[in-house]
Amino acid sequence: MIQIKSLHKSFDGRTVLDDINFTFNNGKTNLIIGQSGSGKTVLMKCLVGLLTPEEGEVLYDNRNFITMGKKEKKTLRREMGMIFQSAALFDSLSVLENVMFPLDMFSSMTNRERVKRAQFCLDRVNLIDAQNKYPGEISGGMQKRVAIARAIALQPQYLFCDEPNSGLDPKTSLVIDELIHDITTEYNMTTVINTHDMNSVLGIGDSILFICKGHKEWEGTKDDVFGATNKRLTDFIFASDLLQEIKTEKNKG
């Protein structure tokens, strides 16, 4: 469980996040949604410590991430996995080596066990056949899946995904969404996902935080979305034609 309390972040006096409070629960896929430029990535970077907020707290199971010492932070980082918008695989390493990297760095397993664990993770994302390829030789969707495998190699407690399905076709997006959702429930992780993909919102939105221009605008679950009365949320969600259709169908039925 990750709690954020009155988080505030600005760049050169320009406020990007303003007084955000939210709780990301474990065993659930927590979505952060909002328009492009609304501050989703900044919020996630504040969560994982790539940016430091000016005000507010980030609590990882009641451990304050912002004020904790360097050593404690390092230990906590072992429990975190992140999937970047661009996959961010190490391009000098093969797929298998990429997944093995966190294990090589931090685990005390033998070489045999590490290879086995990495292959297990690759198998989990259905990429065992590509283990000897290099990131430049596989497709974007495959890269994302390798990134997932790398992120879960050390069995993290907390998983962060910045737009895991941007730039992917709807079918592959669906595969990745389901994969993340399955892993989350399977290992009871706290998963935080940035997205503006409506299919993801409706598919895996166990808990949704909608931010607009750096403010928390709405929170709820995927089932609440249709009943929501927040004007900004409905504008944002129902800008998509597909959803308009679903909504009318639902109203009919």
Next chain:
Amino acid sequence: MFKPIAFLFRPIAKFGAYLLLMAKVLSRPERFRMYFKQYVSEMVKLGYDSIGIVLLISFFIGAVICIQIKLNIQSPWMPRMVVGYTTREIMLLEFSSSIMCLILAGKVGSNIASEIGTMRVTQQIDALDIMGVNSAAYLILPKILGLMTMIPLLVVFSIGAGIFGAFCTAWIGGVMTASDLEYGLQYNFVEWYIWCGFIKSLFFAFIIASVSAYFGYTVEGGSIAVGKASTDSVVSSSVLILFSDLILTQLLMG
């Protein structure tokens, strides 16, 4: 608009940031084995792969210095050791350490800056940080140590190739007799000069690797920023090499 104060202070701020980064680089490795693996691969990438260009350039410069001195300086009333002696001193004292490092600043420096810069813009460095790896140390330390390990070897290759080049002008070009050249090369030899070359090259290797890594590591933006970092790293490390060459030469020779 031109802002003189900002213009003056920017280099100082950059130097401060550079020192902070170096402090981060010099920390205890998380896992020695992983660093060692990187270290070996950097030695190959930065050192071994530079041997070719060092040999090529040194060979030609050695030959050309020899010919120039023969044509322009030597005359009947000069001792016959002049050509060999001068060629040797130029190669040992300046070319094989300073000028060769300037060339390496272009080859190796731009390579380091663009590699680390690309890792920055494609968020690979963020990925390392999130895992809890000290990305600065993991990426930069093996490069600095790798280049510093290999550079004395490159100096030796450079001296050897330069002298071979000089001999080729005698053997093939017939510019002078090989025995004259040999006599000059051995005339009044000071071993300390070779050590000076090694010492200087170690400093220069540190400058090349650390400065280029700094520019790469601090890239912000996209491919244009990476290109700029690569140019900046070559310019800055070249200037720093020239400056420190001045100081080191004073200290070591004076």
